[in-house]
Amino acid sequence: MIDAFAAILDGPGVLTGADIGPRYTNTRGHGVAGTPLCVLRPKSTIEVSHILKLCHDVGQAVVPQGGMSGLVGGGAPLGGEVVISLERMNAIEEFDADGRTLSVQSGVVLQTAHEYCEERGFMLPLDLGARGSATIGGVISTNAGGVRVIRYGMMRESVLGLEAVLPDGTILSSMNKMLKNNAGYDLKHLFIGSEGTLGIVTRAVCRLRPKPRTVNTAFVGINDFADVVAFLGYLESVLGGELGSFEVMWQGYDAFVRERCPSLRPPLKAGYGFYVLIETLGNQPDSDQGKLEQILADALERGLVADAALAQSDQQRAAFWAIRENAGEGFRTLGPMVSFDVSMPIKSMGTFGERITASLFQQYPGSTCLVLGHMGDGNLHVVAAVGSGTAEDKERVNDTVYSVIRDLGGSVSAEHGIGTEKKDYLSWSRSPPEIALMQTLKRAIDPKGILNPGKIF
Ligand SMILES: Cc1cc2nc3c(=O)[nH]c(=O)nc-3n(C[C@H](O)[C@H](O)[C@H](O)COP(=O)(O)OP(=O)(O)OC[C@H]3O[C@@H](n4cnc5c(N)ncnc54)[C@H](O)[C@@H]3O)c2cc1C
Numbered sequence: 001m002i003d004a005f006a007a008i009l010d011g012p013g014v015l016t017g018a019d020i021g022p023r024y025t026n027t028r029g030h031g032v033a034g035t036p037l038c039v040l041r042p043k044s045t046i047e048v049s050h051i052l053k054l055c056h057d058v059g060q061a062v063v064p065q066g067g068m069s070g071l072v073g074g075g076a077p078l079g080g081e082v083v084i085s086l087e088r089m090n091a092i093e094e095f096d097a098d099g100r101t102l103s104v105q106s107g108v109v110l111q112t113a114h115e116y117c118e119e120r121g122f123m124l125p126l127d128l129g130a131r132g133s134a135t136i137g138g139v140i141s142t143n144a145g146g147v148r149v150i151r152y153g154m155m156r157e158s159v160l161g162l163e164a165v166l167p168d169g170t171i172l173s174s175m176n177k178m179l180k181n182n183a184g185y186d187l188k189h190l191f192i193g194s195e196g197t198l199g200i201v202t203r204a205v206c207r208l209r210p211k212p213r214t215v216n217t218a219f220v221g222i223n224d225f226a227d228v229v230a231f232l233g234y235l236e237s238v239l240g241g242e243l244g245s246f247e248v249m250w251q252g253y254d255a256f257v258r259e260r261c262p263s264l265r266p267p268l269k270a271g272y273g274f275y276v277l278i279e280t281l282g283n284q285p286d287s288d289q290g291k292l293e294q295i296l297a298d299a300l301e302r303g304l305v306a307d308a309a310l311a312q313s314d315q316q317r318a319a320f321w322a323i324r325e326n327a328g329e330g331f332r333t334l335g336p337m338v339s340f341d342v343s344m345p346i347k348s349m350g351t352f353g354e355r356i357t358a359s360l361f362q363q364y365p366g367s368t369c370l371v372l373g374h375m376g377d378g379n380l381h382v383v384a385a386v387g388s389g390t391a392e393d394k395e396r397v398n399d400t401v402y403s404v405i406r407d408l409g410g411s412v413s414a415e416h417g418i419g420t421e422k423k424d425y426l427s428w429s430r431s432p433p434e435i436a437l438m439q440t441l442k443r444a445i446d447p448k449g450i451l452n453p454g455k456i457f
Contacts, residue, residue, distance in 0.1 A: 001060070005040055005082075008050045013088070015039040024083050026068050027076045031420040034079025036063070041088045045163060045171055045202040048084065052200065053169030055082055061453050062167075064196035066138025067109060069130035071341070072419025074142070074195045078454050084200060086137050092116055093203070100208040101160060101177050106137025106201045113206070122208040125152035129325045137201040143193030145415030150376035151244045151281065154415065156192045158207045164191045164199035167446040175205050190441070195417045196452040198445045212281035214288040215244070217317040218296060221272030221307040225350030228274050231304045232346070232376055235278065238295055242288075244281040246376030247324050248274055250353055253370045257323055260330030264323050267309040267316075276305075276375075277324050324372070334368055336389025338397045340382040344410030349380060355404045360384055363396065379414035402428050418456045426456070 006014045015024075016038045025033035037060075042048050055062050061081040068075050077083055086107035094103040095116070102117060102124060110124075111131040117124050126139055128146030138144070139155045140162065152158065161176030174188055191199050222228050228248060235243050254275050257264050268275065282288035289310070296308045311317040331337060344352055353371045360369045364386035373380035384397050402412050402425050412418075412425040427435060439457060442449075 001054070001058070002038055004054055005038065005051060008042075008047055008054070009040060010043050010047065013041045013043070013047075015041070020083075023068055024065065024085065025076060027073050028069070028071060030071055031073030031076055033073075033076040036077040036079075036081050036083045039083040039085055041085050043088045045089075045165065048089075048165045048200055048202050049169045049171050051082070051084060051169075052165055052167060055450055056168045056448060059448050059450060061450050062200075063452055064137070064141070064200045066107065066135035066141070067130065067133035069134045070138065070142060070419065071339070071416045072413070072421040074417055074419035074452070074455050075138075076420070078420075081453075086135060086200075086202070089137075089202060090135075095120060096177070097122070099177055100210075102206045102208055103175065103177075103203065104136050104206065105203055106135060106140070108136045110134045110136065110139060117208055118211055121211050123211045124158060124206050125209055126155050126158055136204055136206065140192055140201050140204055141194065141196050142415070142417045145374065145377060145379060147245045147247065147279075147374065149374060149379075150246055151241070152209065156189070159188060159192055159204055160207050161205035162188045162191060162201055163203040164201050166199050167448065167451045171202075172199065173203075175203060177205050179207070190445070193417070195419060195455055197442060197456055198451065200451075212244075212283060214282045214285050215279060215317070216282070216289050216292045217277070217279045217311040217320050218292060219267045219309045219311075219320050219323075220276045220278060220296070220299075220305045221268045222274045222276060222305050223272055225274065225353075227304050228276060228350075228375070229346060231276065231299060234299060234302075234304060235295070238298075239280060242280045242282045243278065243376070245277065245279040246374070247277040248372065248375035249277075249324065250274060250371040252357070252368075253327075253372045256330055256368065256370055257327055260333050261327050263329060264326065265319060266323055267320065268307050272306055275323075277320055331383065334383070334385035335387060336394075337383050337385045338394055338401075340380075340384070340401050341414050341416040342380055342382070342401070342405050342410055342412060343378045343414035344380070344405060344408045346375065346378050348408040348410070349375060349378075352380065352404055352408060352410075356382065356384075356401050359400050359404070360386065360397065363400065364388075364393075374414075377414070398425065405429070420455060423456065 065075040065085045089105035089107035163173045299305045367386040370383040411429045
């Protein structure tokens with residue numbers, strides 16, 4: 001079979017044995033990877049099609065991979081699969097300024113696409129911490145979210161068309177460039193967020209937006225959760241759609257940053273109940289900063305916020321974002337951790353934070369529970385470290401957090417997907433009829449079950 005793959009691929013596209021580097025089995029601590037049969041690195045859609053046809057004929061399992069930055073083990077081989085890495089399919093094919101579209105192969109790295117668009121006065125709005133390694137195919141297949149969802153939506157909102165190869169090798173080219181196209185089912189949505197279980201995304205047409213001329217960033221301290229919610233409502237009402245990010249960090253996270261992350265410099269004093277990083281994206285260089293300053297002064301006067309710092313330079317802006325995104329040095333001191341990506345109605349978030357913290361403390365005195373996230377999108381991340389990494393304790397921590405989510409009518413996965421990590425909890429957020437229809441779709445498109453088996457279900 002390896003020889004047959006080598007005959008399909010152009011150049012050094014087949015890796016076996018010791019040549020399979022750690023990149024292809026890196027789970028980032030989420031699940032355990034097995035050894036794949038081989039890694040294939042195609043350069044074109046037709047090569048992907050030929051590989052899949054061959055695998056389909058003999059019932060060979062396949063795992064698609066992008067930048068391997070996923071956080072639920074979705075791209076990790078479980079053992080014996082053919083890995084198809086899209087890393088060499090990294091061509092930017094067409095930029096259309098009038099239609100505001102960018103057509104790419106799916107292995108283009110998100111940051112490369114960002115830089116390409118920004119040089120031309122546009123932006124691909126989806127942005128996240130893994131921008132340097134995540135690929136367009138990966139962010140489509142996970143329907144990634146990130147730090148601009150409140151303004152521009154998740155990746156789904158930035159995909160106009162795509163091309164995917166079905167498990168039997170059929171090429172489904174749906175490279176639509178229009179905002180409107182209601183001619184029957186919009187099939188692209190089958191592949192957005194389905195984590196490589198229904199098809200391999202090989203190309204895409206991304207929707208671009210004009211690059212904002214101004215970016216203003218502030219760090220705000222607030223005492224009560226009710227005021228955080230009121231502040232978000234206030235900003236949305238006065239900013240007229242310019243709010244780009246609304247990231248909230250609970251007090252425990254701020255204390256953790258001060259204690260365990262010496263390279264980070266919080267701009268406000270310690271002790272507020274919540275810290276909020278807000279960013280506005282505007283088009284009035286002469287007045288946007290002054291406008292945000294005035295809005296913050298009004299919020300202070302109304303008692304909605306207790307303190308605020310407005311970034312005065314790009315360096316300060318980066319330092320504010322580092323507090324939200326770069327706490328890795330602190331995480332590494334925590335020992336075994338369980339991390340969560342959950343969503344719930346915004347009004348329930350205060351209760352969620354209180355309930356999970358109290359419950360984990362009761363079960364594991366001295367444990368650490370950090371809560372932060374994209375609150376404007378109803379999405380929180382939790383990092384729990386209870387001093388033990390056993391499977392039993394991990395399950396107990398998962399059950400603790402997800403049972404609160406279930407009570408609040410939330411989702412066990414806001415943006416990272418299910419992969420292998422959250423399979424046991426899919427039914428805590430989706431009803432039996434919903435899961436049955438997902439499985440019916442999977443069987444219809446992949447009757448032999450060769451594409452990313454063992455993921456989601
Ligand atoms: C530091 C950091 C910050 C992050 N922040 C965020 C965040 O804010 N928001 C967020 O949503 N995610 C975030 N993530 C998670 C991750 O970046 C996203 O899930 C991203 O979309 C994965 O892209 P990737 O190319 O690395 O895909 P991979 O990890 O390679 O794959 C992810 C899934 O997609 C499938 N897949 C990949 N490419 C294809 C393809 N071409 N066709 C079909 N299936 C494919 C894989 O099989 C797998 O199931 C973060 C990760 C890190 C490490």
